Amino acid sequence: MSIHSTRRHLLGVLGAGGLALGAAACGSSDPFEEEDGSGGDSGSGSSDGGGSGAAIAIGSQAYYSNEIIAELFAQALEAEGLTVDRQYQIGQREVYMPELESGALDVLPEYLGNLLQHYDSEAVSATPEEVHSALAEALPDGLRVLDFAEATDQDSYTTTADFASAHSLTAIGDLAGVDEDLTIAANSEFEVRPYGPDGAKEVYGVDVSVVPVEDSGGPLTVQALVDGDVQLADIYTSDPAIAENDLVVLEDPESMILPQNVVPVVSEKIDEAAADAIDAVLAELSADDLVELNRRSTVEQQSSADIASAWLSEKGLV
Amino acid sequence: MNENPFLGALDWLADPMRWSGPSGIPVRTAEHLGYTALGVLVAALIAVPVGLYVGHTGRFKGLAVGAAGVARALPTLGLVTLFALLVGIGLTAPLLAFVTLAIPSLLAGAYSAVESADPATVDAARAQGMTEWQILTRVEIPLGMSLLVGGVRGATVQVVATAMLAAYVGSGGLGRYIFQGLGSQDYPQMIAGSLLVIVLALVLDLALLLLQRLTAPRGTVAP
Numbered sequence: 180m181s182i183h184s185t186r187r188h189l190l191g192v193l194g195a196g197g198l199a200l201g202a203a204a205c206g207s208s209d210p211f212e213e214e215d216g217s218g219g220d221s222g223s224g225s226s227d228g229g230g231s232g233a234a235i236a237i238g239s240q241a242y243y244s245n246e247i248i249a250e251l252f253a254q255a256l257e258a259e260g261l262t263v264d265r266q267y268q269i270g271q272r273e274v275y276m277p278e279l280e281s282g283a284l285d286v287l288p289e290y291l292g293n294l295l296q297h298y299d300s301e302a303v304s305a306t307p308e309e310v311h312s313a314l315a316e317a318l319p320d321g322l323r324v325l326d327f328a329e330a331t332d333q334d335s336y337t338t339t340a341d342f343a344s345a346h347s348l349t350a351i352g353d354l355a356g357v358d359e360d361l362t363i364a365a366n367s368e369f370e371v372r373p374y375g376p377d378g379a380k381e382v383y384g385v386d387v388s389v390v391p392v393e394d395s396g397g398p399l400t401v402q403a404l405v406d407g408d409v410q411l412a413d414i415y416t417s418d419p420a421i422a423e424n425d426l427v428v429l430e431d432p433e434s435m436i437l438p439q440n441v442v443p444v445v446s447e448k449i450d451e452a453a454a455d456a457i458d459a460v461l462a463e464l465s466a467d468d469l470v471e472l473n474r475r476s477t478v479e480q481q482s483s484a485d486i487a488s489a490w491l492s493e494k495g496l497v
Numbered sequence: 498m499n500e501n502p503f504l505g506a507l508d509w510l511a512d513p514m515r516w517s518g519p520s521g522i523p524v525r526t527a528e529h530l531g532y533t534a535l536g537v538l539v540a541a542l543i544a545v546p547v548g549l550y551v552g553h554t555g556r557f558k559g560l561a562v563g564a565a566g567v568a569r570a571l572p573t574l575g576l577v578t579l580f581a582l583l584v585g586i587g588l589t590a591p592l593l594a595f596v597t598l599a600i601p602s603l604l605a606g607a608y609s610a611v612e613s614a615d616p617a618t619v620d621a622a623r624a625q626g627m628t629e630w631q632i633l634t635r636v637e638i639p640l641g642m643s644l645l646v647g648g649v650r651g652a653t654v655q656v657v658a659t660a661m662l663a664a665y666v667g668s669g670g671l672g673r674y675i676f677q678g679l680g681s682q683d684y685p686q687m688i689a690g691s692l693l694v695i696v697l698a699l700v701l702d703l704a705l706l707l708l709q710r711l712t713a714p715r716g717t718v719a720p
Contacts (some may be wrong), residue, residue: 368680395663403586
């Protein structure tokens with residue numbers, strides 16, 4: 180599914196004014212430069228046995244929310260006295276996963292469903308626990324996932340409070356009783372996703388057609404919903420715009436939508452002490468916390484470092 | 498599907514299934530051409546009269562050149578997003594952006610068309626007792642017609658190559674293939690969409706070049 184990396188990918192490509200192709204296309208960072216730079220670090224790291232002396236390289240997707248989570252991990256590790264090398268805003272999963280596999284990166288915040296689909300494109304939706312254990316199987320040697328957080332950042336069928344109360348909607352299945360043509364604003368790939376119109380029909384008996392709005396649940400998608408151009412929108416569940424616009428995320432009792440709980444993927448360089456520090460962050464990271472962290476970035480325009488240090492001290496983690 | 502995305506794109510294009518239905522290539526191509534024609538037409542209704550006026554009178558030339566330069570520098574994706582936030586999703590927002598994109602070429606084509614007439618010829622027409630309107634329509638425009646068409650050509654090629662952005666905010670056109678291919682890592686589909694846009698741009702460019710040649714008055718140098 181790769182929602183987050185894809186949306187940055189899209190903007191990067193458009194921003195560059197051309198349509199690049201292939202997995203390495205990435206607007207915001209040069210993957211080869213990253214490779215050279217951090218490859219050197221890893222070389223010096225492995226020369227002293229990859230032990231505790233070398234810096235832990237933390238990467239992030241080119242997605243603001245992902246960078247905030249990476250920064251939470253970074254500061255939590257630093258609080259344990261470890262040295263951290265920040266390698267943020269690496270575009271696509273196709274670019275950074277090989278970096279993790281080669282040992283050039285050691286930690287990267289991921290999302291359960293997206294990461295599983297990267298290794299198993301046939302993966303079907305399931306509970307977070309099931310996806311987590313499937314991931315443990317699917318990851319290549321040398322990589323593992325730590326525990327996942329309650330916080331999730333996944334696709335949704337979201338509607339306005341007015342529409343929900345007018346038709347007594349709480350779950351996606353309730354849409355079957357709505358006696359009008361339903362449209363959902365979403366990126367056009369939503370059309371071919373398992374939780375797209377075909378999934379809604381199959382799992383919940385709901386007919387819905389896609390109105391493509393290509394800003395990945397961003398302001399245009401939200402506005403199309405609020406304006407009433409569409410009745411539904413695919414907005415990522417950690418988006419502060421949901422609360423700000425009094426929107427309602429319809430429940431998905433059948434787990435049609437792939438769960439996207441935050442889960443760190445780490446290399447062998449992460450020992451028990453380091454893993455414990457990261458796990459402590461994950462244990463505190465609730466769904467509401469992630470929305471609030473994002474809000475501090477999108478609404479208050481704070482830097483990821485400031486947001487992370489404030490949140491870690493609020494939670495007593497540093 | 499072929500491993501190589503370029504060959505995959507050819508396979509994609511060769512599939513007969515793609516050539517029918519409401520999201521088939523003929524429908525998407527017609528939408529794409531429709532958006533282009535509408536954008537260029539609306540822009541021409543604004544820019545050509547202004548350009549002719551500026552070219553004929555010589556007034557406000559600095560302003561017209563400056564405004565055209567600024568409009569050229571505007572990023573079209575930014576404009577589409579901005580207009581869509583103002584007027585909502587649909588065709589209006591991208592159309593406004595395409596009009597903005599097309600105006601500079603049309604404006605420059607129109608005033609340079611009029612300006613290109615030899616001042617001695619224009620003076621001779623005036624001395625014969627032609628009104629200013631007659632000078633414009635019977636002397637300056639016919640003499641500059643190929644430059645005017647050149648402006649239309651520039652605007653059309655720019656808009657047809659950019660009209661994929663209509664799909665960014667809920668409309669159709671060949672952009673649907675490009676965005677869907679990009680979003681679902683279906684690169685053959687994305688490249689096929691791009692190839693179709695490229696072919697359209699080349700065909701329109703050649704057709705309008707031909708028109709430019711045909712409209713060049715005898716005795717002048719064809720472009």
